[in-house]
Amino acid sequence: MARGMNKHTGRSIEGIDHLQQSIADILSTRIGSRVQRRPYGSNLPELIDDNVDQRFRVECYAAVAGAIRKWEPRVTPERVQLIEVTASGPVFELDIVRNADGQRARIRV
Numbered sequence: 001m002a003r004g005m006n007k008h009t010g011r012s013i014e015g016i017d018h019l020q021q022s023i024a025d026i027l028s029t030r031i032g033s034r035v036q037r038r039p040y041g042s043n044l045p046e047l048i049d050d051n052v053d054q055r056f057r058v059e060c061y062a063a064v065a066g067a068i069r070k071w072e073p074r075v076t077p078e079r080v081q082l083i084e085v086t087a088s089g090p091v092f093e094l095d096i097v098r099n100a101d102g103q104r105a106r107i108r109v
Contacts, residue, residue: 024109042067
C-alpha cells in the first residue's frame with residue numbers, strides 16, 4: 001500500500017486518503033504547468049470559466065476519467081458525478097476500484 005505525506009499537515013497518509021489526495025492533485029494541475037513533468041495533470045483547469053451546461057458536464061467527466069486513467073495506476077474510475085460547482089472549482093464524487101485488490105471506494109474531490 002502506498003504511503004505519502006498529507007500536503008496540509010505533513011503527517012503520513014495512506015490508503016484511500018492518499019488516493020484522494022493524489023487524484024485531487026492530478027485534477028487540479030493544469031497540463032504543461034509542471035516543469036519536469038509537462039504532460040502531468042488534467043484538462044479540468046481549462047474548463048473552470050465555462051458555463052455549467054450539458055457540454056461542460058460531459059467535458060468534465062471525460063477530463064476526470066481520462067486523467068485518472070493516465071496518471072493514477074492504482075485505481076480504475078467507474079463513475080464520475082459532478083456534485084457542485086464552487087468558487088474554487090467543481091466538486092466530483094468518484095466511484096473507483098483499487099486495482100491491487102478490487103476494493104471499491106467512493107471519494108470526493
